[in-house]
Amino acid sequence: MSAKIIDGKAIAKNIREEVAREVSSLKDKGVIPCLAVILVGDNPASLSYVTGKRKALAEVGMNDKSIVLPENTSEEELLKLIDNLNKDKSVHGILVQLPLPKHINEEKVTLAIAPEKDVDGFHPMNVGNMFIGKKSFIPCTPHGIIMLLKIMGINTKGANAVVIGRSNIVGKPVALLLSSRDCNATVTVCHTATKNIKDITSKADILVAAVGKAKATRISALLVISLIFFVAV
Numbered sequence: 001m002s003a004k005i006i007d008g009k010a011i012a013k014n015i016r017e018e019v020a021r022e023v024s025s026l027k028d029k030g031v032i033p034c035l036a037v038i039l040v041g042d043n044p045a046s047l048s049y050v051t052g053k054r055k056a057l058a059e060v061g062m063n064d065k066s067i068v069l070p071e072n073t074s075e076e077e078l079l080k081l082i083d084n085l086n087k088d089k090s091v092h093g094i095l096v097q098l099p100l101p102k103h104i105n106e107e108k109v110t111l112a113i114a115p116e117k118d119v120d121g122f123h124p125m126n127v128g129n130m131f132i133g134k135k136s137f138i139p140c141t142p143h144g145i146i147m148l149l150k151i152m153g154i155n156t157k158g159a160n161a162v163v164i165g166r167s168n169i170v171g172k173p174v175a176l177l178l179s180s181r182d183c184n185a186t187v188t189v190c191h192t193a194t195k196n197i198k199d200i201t202s203k204a205d206i207l208v209a210a211v212g213k214a215k216a217t218r219i220s221a222l223l224v225i226s227l228i229f230f231v232a233v
Contacts, residue, residue: 011151020060027061034063035093035119036085040078040104041071046097053095065091075104079112086114093119121173130173133180142174145208146183154206161185162201165210174208 023033035057039050050066057064067081078096085091094117100106110118115125121137129136149156161178165171166189178185185206190197201207 006148006152008148011148015147016056016059023061032063032090033093034065034091035095036065036067036088036091037095037097038067038069038078038081039097040069040073041101043099046099050097063090071101073101073104075108078104078109082109082112086112086117091117093117095119122169127168127173131176138177139169139173141170141210142177145174146177149183149206156183156185156206159185159205160203161187161206161208162190162204163187163208163210164190164197164201165208166191167210170210174210178206178208 026033035053037050037053039046050068054064054066065085069078069081078100082094082096085094094113096109096113098106100109110122111124113120113123115123115137118126118137121127121130121139121143123137126136126138130138156178161175163171163175163178166175171189171191175187175189177183179187188200188204190200194200
């Protein structure tokens with residue numbers, strides 16, 4: 001079978017147009033979707049991602065309540081801000097851009113976000129619901145990968161899927177989603193201690209390289225998705 005080229009930009013454009021229609025429909029009912037993106041510090045990469053998210057919010061017509069805080073913001077101040085956003089009924093989603101400065105405990109911040117507003121899907125309640133197949137927010141990169149597979153018409157049922165990487169943000173969630181009843185793939189997870197990775201990946205129907213490193217694999221498969229970052233609204 002020949003390789004399939006995925007035009008991510010075209011797909012993202014179509015998704016945003018669909019989201020814009022849904023946002024318009026909600027506005028007609030008196031609901032204006034709002035996302036609060038919090039950035040602490042001036043990390044260039046993080047600033048770039050937040051800028052991209054804000055641009056996407058504008059494109060789909062959602063309210064943007066982004067907040068940029070100085071590097072020296074205390075953990076207590078950040079937690080208080082999150083608490084206020086949790087209570088703000090006009091805010092429907094909260095996203096804290098990671099990584100945070102070293103003096104702030106990321107786990108505390110993740111736990112502080114109300115599960116119903118945790119659009120990143122990192123709160124243990126959302127992770128647990130995803131694990132048992134209940135409705136929940138799903139981390140955007142894994143969710144984006146599954147959406148790409150569906151949009152491209154890739155048959156995942158019974159497919160031999162190999163995931164390289166076991167991070168909580170990409171590797172583990174995408175492996176779980178691929179093995180769910182919705183996808184029904186047979187999944188192998190490879191990591192730093194895996195032996196014969198080349199042999200394992202060469203037999204993959206679907207290969208997800210989620211290691212955040214270019215040229216981590218040099219083998220071919222029916223479909224190769226190499227995603228370091230995927231931002232979806």
